[in-house]
Amino acid sequence: MDTSQAAPFIQFLIAIAIAWGSIYIGRLLSKGGSQGNLNKTRGKDSYPASFELPGALPEQELSTSVEEYFNHPAFSASQASQSYLSQSLNMIETHNLSKTFISKKKGKRSVVEAVKQINFSVARGEIFGLLGPNGAGKTTTMRMLATLVTPTRGTAAISGWDLSAHPKEIRRDIGYVSQVGGMQRETTGRENLLLQAKLYGMSNFEAKARVEELLTLLDLRAFADRKTGTYSGGQRRIFDLASGIVHKPKLLFLDEPSTGLDPQNRAHVWEQVKKMHDEGTTIFVTTHYLEEADALCDRVAIVDEGTIVAIGTPEELKRQIAGDIISLEFETPLLAEEVLALLGSSAFIVETKKENTSVHLYVDKGNENLPMIMSTLHKKGIISTSVALSRPTLDDVFLKLTGHSIRENQQ
Amino acid sequence: MKNSTFRDTLLIGKNELLNQLRSPMWLFFGLFQPIVYLALFSPFLKGIADTPGFPMSSAIQFFAPGMIIMNVLFGSAFAGFGLIAQLRSGFIERIRVTPVSRLAIVLGFVFRSPVVLIVQSSILVVIAALFFGLKVSVPGALLLLPLLIIIGITMASLSFTLGLIVKDEGALAGITNFFTLPLFLLAGVMLPVTFAPKFIQNIAKYNPFTYAVDASRSLVNGIFDDKAIWIAFIVFFILGILTLNWFIRTMRSAVA
Numbered sequence: 001m002d003t004s005q006a007a008p009f010i011q012f013l014i015a016i017a018i019a020w021g022s023i024y025i026g027r028l029l030s031k032g033g034s035q036g037n038l039n040k041t042r043g044k045d046s047y048p049a050s051f052e053l054p055g056a057l058p059e060q061e062l063s064t065s066v067e068e069y070f071n072h073p074a075f076s077a078s079q080a081s082q083s084y085l086s087q088s089l090n091m092i093e094t095h096n097l098s099k100t101f102i103s104k105k106k107g108k109r110s111v112v113e114a115v116k117q118i119n120f121s122v123a124r125g126e127i128f129g130l131l132g133p134n135g136a137g138k139t140t141t142m143r144m145l146a147t148l149v150t151p152t153r154g155t156a157a158i159s160g161w162d163l164s165a166h167p168k169e170i171r172r173d174i175g176y177v178s179q180v181g182g183m184q185r186e187t188t189g190r191e192n193l194l195l196q197a198k199l200y201g202m203s204n205f206e207a208k209a210r211v212e213e214l215l216t217l218l219d220l221r222a223f224a225d226r227k228t229g230t231y232s233g234g235q236r237r238i239f240d241l242a243s244g245i246v247h248k249p250k251l252l253f254l255d256e257p258s259t260g261l262d263p264q265n266r267a268h269v270w271e272q273v274k275k276m277h278d279e280g281t282t283i284f285v286t287t288h289y290l291e292e293a294d295a296l297c298d299r300v301a302i303v304d305e306g307t308i309v310a311i312g313t314p315e316e317l318k319r320q321i322a323g324d325i326i327s328l329e330f331e332t333p334l335l336a337e338e339v340l341a342l343l344g345s346s347a348f349i350v351e352t353k354k355e356n357t358s359v360h361l362y363v364d365k366g367n368e369n370l371p372m373i374m375s376t377l378h379k380k381g382i383i384s385t386s387v388a389l390s391r392p393t394l395d396d397v398f399l400k401l402t403g404h405s406i407r408e409n410q411q
Numbered sequence: 412m413k414n415s416t417f418r419d420t421l422l423i424g425k426n427e428l429l430n431q432l433r434s435p436m437w438l439f440f441g442l443f444q445p446i447v448y449l450a451l452f453s454p455f456l457k458g459i460a461d462t463p464g465f466p467m468s469s470a471i472q473f474f475a476p477g478m479i480i481m482n483v484l485f486g487s488a489f490a491g492f493g494l495i496a497q498l499r500s501g502f503i504e505r506i507r508v509t510p511v512s513r514l515a516i517v518l519g520f521v522f523r524s525p526v527v528l529i530v531q532s533s534i535l536v537v538i539a540a541l542f543f544g545l546k547v548s549v550p551g552a553l554l555l556l557p558l559l560i561i562i563g564i565t566m567a568s569l570s571f572t573l574g575l576i577v578k579d580e581g582a583l584a585g586i587t588n589f590f591t592l593p594l595f596l597l598a599g600v601m602l603p604v605t606f607a608p609k610f611i612q613n614i615a616k617y618n619p620f621t622y623a624v625d626a627s628r629s630l631v632n633g634i635f636d637d638k639a640i641w642i643a644f645i646v647f648f649i650l651g652i653l654t655l656n657w658f659i660r661t662m663r664s665a666v667a
Contacts, residue, residue, distance in 0.1 A: 014649070017652070168512075171508060175508075182503075183502075187429075199419065200414075200510065
């Protein structure tokens with residue numbers, strides 16, 4: 001065709017390129033060059049003005065222990081923006097970390113506050129569990145801390161590095177294993193690990209040596225040379241873990257490491273996690289298996305609807321629930337109601353909760369009081385279909401704090 | 412332990428290429444369409460090759476260079492499909508959490524398309540020359556290669572970016588067909604644009620692929636003083652930088 005007519009088209013394209021280029025350069029200059037478009041809203045200037053150096057803290061705060069003093073968000077906020085904090089500080093510190101997702105569906109704009117101003121810290125060497133039902137904001141919190149999602153508001157320091165200013169340094173220090181793992185199915189487990197090692201900057205030689213080490217450590221040699229697509233769920237999960245620790249991270253993020261596995265494989269996965277922990281790795285794990293968290297985590301935070309409702313050691317949290325729990329089940333909800341009215345005022349019962357046809361009684365010394373309850377029921381001629389006396393679990397803590405069971409929201 | 416953008420780009424690019432080589436069907440299926448066109452459509456053009464105003468000496472000299480561009484357009488415009496699968500498997504996330512620079516990730520993924528396209532285009536030219544009697548200017552064909560590379564980068568970046576945004580194969584297929592088919596038809600691959608009514612010619616003037624097809628035709632036929640050649644290079648160079656940049660930005664921002 002006649003190309004001499006093309007001139008306006010070329011001019012148009014060049015104009016776009018120049019306009020775009022000048023906007024880009026202008027933005028670079030106004031940012032001071034180095035950060036580019038990465039941190040539009042989360043630079044140093046985004047800290048609330050009221051946060052000042054620790055010296056300006058109120059007096060009663062200053063009189064607390066040294067550890068609490070260092071944990072104060074004002075400290076991390078003012079320091080983290082500069083650069084590296086000393087090794088003695090926490091592995092993770094968050095300050096009002098929040099994430100709001102805005103989605104547009106069929107023209108309707110919906111705002112979902114996935115994480116609302118979360119504050120917590122994780123000490124070096126801890127196994128820290130983030131518990132909660134699906135959709136509570138666990139994964140979003142973890143993905144923010146792992147530099148995969150940028151927080152809407154708030155800040156965090158990982159391994160002493162400020163999240164928004166030093167993502168690259170943080171990535172060197174952390175390992176992250178997502179729920180799906182991320183293995184390429186068409187390549188062997190060994191090839192997957194080799195690639196991962198090289199992505200962390202290892203030479204061919206170093207990568208090979210490290211992968212051999214891992215295959216031995218995690219007992220993976222038997223199936224290392226098969227395509228990962230042929231692995232069983234348990235085998236794949238251990239390989240996922242291996243890919244997370246290829247570079248010996250200081251902090252390992254595990255998102256639901258044992259979901260979808262049978263009890264035997266779950267135990268095996270946790271065994272390997274403990275092995276990593278014994279080597280000095282800080283572990284940050286999300287799970288909705290509360291029994292596992294209870295058994296394995298040093299400290300847990302319970303999240304529901306984007307906020308932390310409780311934080312502490314599993315023992316501390318369970319201690320919030322007085323004594324023991326006696327659970328009685330009846331044939332009809334009406335009968336349960338009646339029993340509640342009958343027993344509710346007894347002195348040894350601290351708290352009661354009714355769920356459909358069952359009644360949960362929080363009592364002191366359950367073993368002594370159970371016979372009394374049973375005889376009261378017997379006198380009235382009420383027969384319960386099942387009786388259970390149990391120590392409080394984290395699920396009870398969750399039920400008490402949120403008013404619903406963690407299992408209701410599952411699936 | 413050392414990361415450099417260049418090294419990481421090669422690392423990811425090599426991994427992508429090896430994955431592609433594991434399923435050799437891509438070569439066959441990629442070339443199936445242009446070869447069928449050469450065999451079953453170019454004979455139709457024989458009758459009109461003598462029409463006044465037909466740009467080239469014979470039907471195959473006109474049609475085969477267009478097929479090369481068509482193969483590049485469709486070959487790279489569907490690159491995003493692989494990315495969606497990898498997004499779902501968590502592989503992208505696994506890479507994003509490593510200290511590898513975002514630029515290296517993007518270049519590593521884009522890397523594959525031009526390599527595959529060069530291999531495919533070379534095979535296509537050889538087949539056209541051996542079985543369909545295409546006369547090829549070797550220096551022209553060599554000069555065509557860099558153009559194919561930048562077109563491949565442009566279209567692949569566009570497809571990857573759209574893939575990252577829509578995250579769904581069905582939606583991506585719809586969008587891709589929506590823009591590739593008009594681009595293809597208006598580029599004058601099948602029939603000369605000069606045969607079309609004036610308003611089609613006016614629209615075709617704004618289709619970058621029109622210049623790519625004209626450039627390919629001129630270069631394969633050994634005509635070097637066609638303005639379309641440098642227009643195609645400039646246009647796709649600019650578009651390539653724009654789309655690559657868009658891809659990098661999308662990769663940098665949250666990929667949920």
